[in-house]
């Protein structure tokens with residue numbers, strides 16, 4: 266497929282388009298608003314809205330929508346057409362007021378008890394920083410979503426506040442050190458992993474279309490052992506999909522850059538070029554939708570679930586994070602000897618991660634990620650950092666060990682080299698000039714994690730500022746000394762070994778680090794005073810809002826697990842057991858007197874499996890009935906975790922065993938082998 270890069274961003278109403286088409290005083294007012302220098306007034310918004318509408322109409326739009334990210338984890342949109350009845354005539358109108366504010370009925374979005382259903386009002390407000398875009402016949406306007414009483418009902422609002430906080434804290438400290446900067450912004454690159462599966466196979470598996478993952482299934486003899494899939498030749502069918510995906514993303518101004526096969530069969534990745542965190546999150550939400558749309562157009566389904574298949578790797582969304590000043594300085598870039606700022610920012614991140622590892626664990630997780638974190642393939646559930654030997658040496662004031670062998674080629678005179686190696690097992694790995702947060706679940710909205718990173722950095726930087734400000738001598742020397750002190754105080758968070766090993770679990774325990782196994786347990790972090798204070802002191806979320814988020818997370822865990830549990834028992838009764846009976850009939854068709862010994866043994870086995878699996882499915886159903894006696898969602902979640910999930914694991918072992926004994930023709934649904942390899946050729 267040809268792509269004319271001149272079309273890049275064709276469907277994005279970005280600053281360049283605004284500059285070209287808006288009267289210049291209006292454009293300047295808009296930029297002032299983006300830079301938080303002066304808020305927009307209605308008259309200016311009217312002109313922008315008109316301009317935006319003309320652009321949208323010229324691309325065939327009939328509708329616009331405020332687009333927001335409610336706490337359900339997905340995106341929300343309600344389309345309104347531009348049409349107005351002006352004196353009996355249909356006229357396309359779009360006012361500044363409609364651009365700035367909308368009032369969707371908020372009653373059916375998760376609110377965690379913030380409002381009673383009769384107080385249904387919610388408001389969306391235009392996020393001037395994130396450009397509007399077109400999909401199909403609709404103009405999308407990124408917005409924040411709040412309740413009538415002003416509480417945050419979305420993920421964007423708190424992220425924006427945390428971005429302001431980190432800028433303020435960083436600028437203050439940098440100015441104290443004589444650096445003339447006006448703003449500091451987090452930049453992120455979100456690598457998106459996903460699976461593709463043939464649509465026909467997908468539709469034959471209730472677990473896949475009801476829960477996004479398989480609840481049953483055996484790994485075939487060949488899966489990912491040979492390590493041939495990772496970076497391997499991209500299957501034809503997927504190549505076509507990727508071409509179409511890129512085109513759609515580029516048209517929307519998303520800098521899709523890398524694409525490759527991932528480790529597991531049927532697993533792939535796309536990574537855009539990093540950008541402003543707020544915009545990067547919006548673009549990632551959009552990317553996830555487009556991945557699914559383009560897959561469907563190609564008779565495939567894109568699985569964004571963290572662990573669609575047991576026994577092969579799951580999917581993450583690596584969150585590459587750095588902080589950039591308005592003068593273009595990357596504060597995580599180690600620059601030779603002039604590295605004071607680098608040492609400050611890295612040591613502050615270490616402090617933040619050490620003190621708030623429970624929040625990082627929580628904000629990287631969802632119910633799906635439980636089957637990935639610590640499953641000997643993704644980062645472990647223990648939050649630690651890897652900062653590379655060269656960086657440790659900077660703190661330890663050791664000379665850099667030159668153990669790397671220099672690689673030479675006769676054909677190229679200079680081969681660029683890196684200061685540090687990588688550690689693929691670390692949840693937070695330094696990778697040259699950024700930190701890669703690797704725990705985040707593939708299907709998740711990245712706002713919350715980045716909100717937490719921004720805030721823990723802000724807090725550490727503010728404390729740093731307060732101490733340094735009181736010091737009257739050489740501030741730079743003092744700052745280096747303080748960074749070193751922080752490094753020594755929080756060294757326990759550093760780990761450069763194999764994060765998947767059992768020794769690390771033991772070692773982390775000795776160091777007093779958290780090892781929170783499940784999402785349900787991780788939610789408890791929102792009861793902690795220190796965490797509530799962190800959100801509150803930066804006015805990002807008050808204690809009521811934190812509590813609401815806690816309730817929503819419990820409710821979400823409960824609902825997701827219950828859907829999975831019910832799907833599992835129904836599949837057992839309605840599909841697995843009948844297939845075993847079919848197999849029995851098939852074996853017994855010749856009559857008992859003609860059956861061989863091995864056939865009789867198989868009959869015994871099948872009968873045993875049928876009895877065991879229906880017994881277990883029945884036990885699970887009984888325990889599910891007991892859920893009504895649990896007082897609240899937290900108790901319900903713990904009941905599921907401790908009393909029901911172990912039974913589900915047992916049931917899976919039996920049904921997976923059964924799969925081995927059932928002939929191909931009697932299998933109740935496509936097996937893993939088919940799901941993997943229908944895509945990979």
Ligand code: ADP
Pocket residue numbers: 452453454455456523536537538539540585586587595698699
């Ligand atoms: P890898 O898989 O080897 O880590 P990728 O190219 O798949 O590399 O992804 C790296 C991601 O990190 C990309 O999104 C890239 O744009 C992003 N990135 C690069 N430099 C920075 C930076 N300074 N800040 C934030 N993200 C960055």
Ligand code: MG
Pocket residue numbers: 456523534536
């Ligand atoms: Mg990558």
